[in-house]
Amino acid sequence: MQKILVVETNQATYGKKATPTGLWLGETTEFVLKMHEAGYQVDYVSPQGGYVPVDPRSLKYANKESIRLYQSRDFERRALAETHNPAELTAEDYHAIYYAGGHGAMWDFVNNQPLQQLAEKIYRNGGYITSVCHGIAGLFNLRLPNGNFLIKGRQITGFTTTEEMLAGKYQVVPFLNQPMATKRGAQFVKKHAYSSFVVQDGRLITGQNPFSAQAVAEKLLHEIKPASTTGTKDK
Template structure:
């Protein structure tokens, strides 16, 4: 049996909205639902964050915990590798991975976009024929990845992520440092969307992106399908 390459899950280290005391962090289900699907497909995962180490949880995400989310959340391996001891980017070899997945939560809007080490890892995975995937606010990690000519990788690609309407409904439009649609379009991407808080995933070549927290499982399934095709 051929061992499949791993998927690299990227998580945030940001505990609050900017300089405020309002807590944020990883949206738990966006990590656990992806990881659960990878496990079913026998695809190993590793976890990395911009700084490595501890990953805070968005307290609002705990209101939407389901039995499947809890089953992963309670696993000692997840607690250790995803929430307390994530890898630093310098510890990651891009050649080990067939995909990178950016999980969301509002925290990522502060520490994903300008992390050049993570951008380099994603670019190398992409150049090797691997997939760049994200869900919800995780799209922030895709914004500044460039090709060898210095062009934005998302230019000309259909990309989705948490929408402006969803920010308004969440009551966070005035709290975020940017709007996903605006930033994707600034870089030449084609931002696509469907109804707020409905599952929606789009694949364009080696990019697979999901609109909101209800799309994490669908992103994983589409990735598994793409890898196996």
């Protein structure tokens, strides 16, 4: 059966600063719980493979179901300790790729070529490219076979400049998502800060902020057929 691939960051700090960051936990767990509910098997990948740091701030905002998943040994091993390296994976195995956010993604998603090649092939095979919040960083350098940026002329969303200012990270991030998307020819759309918002443009589904992870999952599941409920546990 085809699976869903979740991308997570390996970046533990804001660049060279000591301030911790990493994966925003709920952006993985809330999406994955929806995939499990629908019967899909999920794999986890990171730019370098292996360990994925969790932004400690995100634990305060995680719901009970997310904490339960986070504390499971299977999730701890597969999603946080032993994520796949992109070179280990085959694009044909996946219905969709989903880029989870957290500020760490801004450092290691943008220029990782093995991850880009994997995502581009999933898309060429008819799969979906999805992201939430800072996970949009993984979309910025994806290209179509004709050389154009994948997001050129497309509606997308991600963590906004206003939200970055409200988060107090405007001065420490390596770039801002809105101007980066616009530079690549995308139409960046948004709603109120920190409210759930998802936009779909063909096989491209993007969510604005951490509160949009479930909505991205629901939009994706609306597009793909329900998986068999037999043998769907993560392995």
